[in-house]
Amino acid sequence: MTVAGLSDARMAELAVPVADGDVTDESLQEIAARAAWSSVAEPGDGAAGGVVAALGASATMRLLSSRGSTARIRGLCEEQGLGEITEAVLSAWVSGVTRWRSRFDADAVVEAFGRARSSGARLAVPGSPSWPSRVDDLGVHAPLALWVRGRALAGEFGRSIALVGARAATGYGEHVTLEASSGLVDRGFAIVSGAAYGIDGMAHRAALADGGTTIAFLAGGVDRPYPSGHTALLARIATTGAVYAEVPCGVAPTKWRFLQRNRLIAAASAATVVLEAGARSGSLNTAGHASSLGRPLGAVPGPVTSVASAGCHRLLREYDATCVTSAAEMAELAASGSSTDVGGPGSDRPSRSVEAEQILGALSRRRAASVSELAEATGLISGDVQAVLGLLDLEGTVRESGGGWTRV
């Protein structure tokens, strides 16, 4: 059986040099198929995630090159010993898989494995030693595979905290981040962040300076340091900690991939703290993911006269974030989440689905977007987009006007 010129065996062979930990021949095939999928579907695609969860990655890959018909899927379901599947689910699965067909490129898959090998990246899947198990809480939106540069981390994610914030940081924000990161390292925490300029960079640097473990999640491939000004910083992070990405090596970051990368930062960490953020900072998206997942969410207040702290204050007001003013309070916040698997601050308010967060992330306040544009941007099926927009409309979060939908 080959997928557009790439046999299962060939993919497994490509995966051997990069697989994270000890793997069997059988699991290698599945690992390779997951990696191949991650070069086809966009990160966080729930439809693909659902099919892979049901049929396995190899079978889902094979659907790409077959006609991907309902009959074919029904056959695969029988092979997998799955019970009765409704027509609606089958048809959703078909469209979930086949809409990515045009993006499959065997050469790109081979190249991604080659780049990974030459840049020393490893490939982790659920169960691999380097897999951050908390991301499984994302359900069908969990990553299928993760590429890792750096040290093999074991328990580090257990006691980890995401320190994030705006690129446009002030001296105040940087100072607060330095103190927080350093104090949390002293308390045995690994510092997770996004390697951006400003708050993220300071969080990583302070952790490195104190000899702590720090972990970066990138929106592009782990072999493409981004921003390029942080190439040396990312190399240092990989020496003692690790750099993760969901997309294969060589892939460029995009707006959508940044938003999806944010969900990994929130999901992989025991708690998320926003240290300084303007009212529209991307770090609020990370905070939204943490809140949706029921992870403890903290925000560091700042002067109300500083627009650079307006986003943090919004989190305190609208997301029920906990006000944290010191490393000790952040450590306490992270501990508050461990006792209850879901729950913690923010769990009282109705949490939005990952789809809703995706759509909100893709909507603008000014330019109206059509349902099909939103479906394309989010990788969701039009029907799902419409259903979620309806709910958000009821919430008063989005509005339909002449040309399409905007955020309120």
Added chain:
Amino acid sequence: MTVAGLSDARMAELAVPVADGDVTDESLQEIAARAAWSSVAEPGDGAAGGVVAALGASATMRLLSSRGSTARIRGLCEEQGLGEITEAVLSAWVSGVTRWRSRFDADAVVEAFGRARSSGARLAVPGSPSWPSRVDDLGVHAPLALWVRGRALAGEFGRSIALVGARAATGYGEHVTLEASSGLVDRGFAIVSGAAYGIDGMAHRAALADGGTTIAFLAGGVDRPYPSGHTALLARIATTGAVYAEVPCGVAPTKWRFLQRNRLIAAASAATVVLEAGARSGSLNTAGHASSLGRPLGAVPGPVTSVASAGCHRLLREYDATCVTSAAEMAELAASGSSTDVGGPGSDRPSRSVEAEQILGALSRRRAASVSELAEATGLISGDVQAVLGLLDLEGTVRESGGGWTRV
């Protein structure tokens, strides 16, 4: 019938020139007796409040000069047509009244009325035009009477907000207070505060500068401007707004009276906002009262590097205060309380009784206090002090050590 040389008729005569609004002969007697009580019992004394609520102020005053025996109270209960009263309640009432006996001084009562007359103060009781009806929510701890200097306020308390904070304000705190007070006046709010230096003073001044109504509650008599540096400010407040006090004219403020004054600020206003406060600022006591009463409570964040904002951050963390960053958000906060009479932010957490707040206010973190010292400081009966300490001990808020009780 005379009370230690002061007949009901004589007291009513004294009250005539200061009574707020139109009153009948009969209500004058009751008003005068409430005023006389307020020169005997300490503000907020729940035992006296309970007896006055049941028997009326005149009858309670007469108990002072009689032996105040259980038999005498039982007789009064019958006169008032009250139903069956248990021995325990009767005995609590006797001790509630008689422990103030030694403080009754007919000359002091006469002098207080004279001072009020000459300083242009009026005497308000529940139902008077100047009475802030929200204070009735304090129950047995509601004031029996209030002395007022200034304009007769009618609906102003309806749309009022307490802006409070530390005396040791920074430029940041003063700036934020100026903006808040001015913006709230623009939105039609009356500004309630405590006339202290720092945040309180700025709240009053900004309201006056914008031609708004502002109201000060003092811990001493309204004829004793405190702090003396705010004599002119208080005179200006009385010109367009009003200055209130629970204690009669001539009475000096004490620590206990400041704490009780704080309960009036919180109770009289639709919402309370702390603008800048250190970790041990007295304004946190006002916030505690607001929270206990289920009034919306807001706190303005500041830099976490500023000790002057540590109290505000504590309110956000521990009291579930709402983060407010602008006058618009404060107006919204006040509106959130109107829809539900009790409730609003903070109503989820178990609220402390007024007694508990009194005892906490009287406890120190360093010097241990005995039950009898606490009873004296709070005007509560020893048995009540002990019961409340037990509850606070369970909460982990207080601790008993060798010599007595301390706050944790």
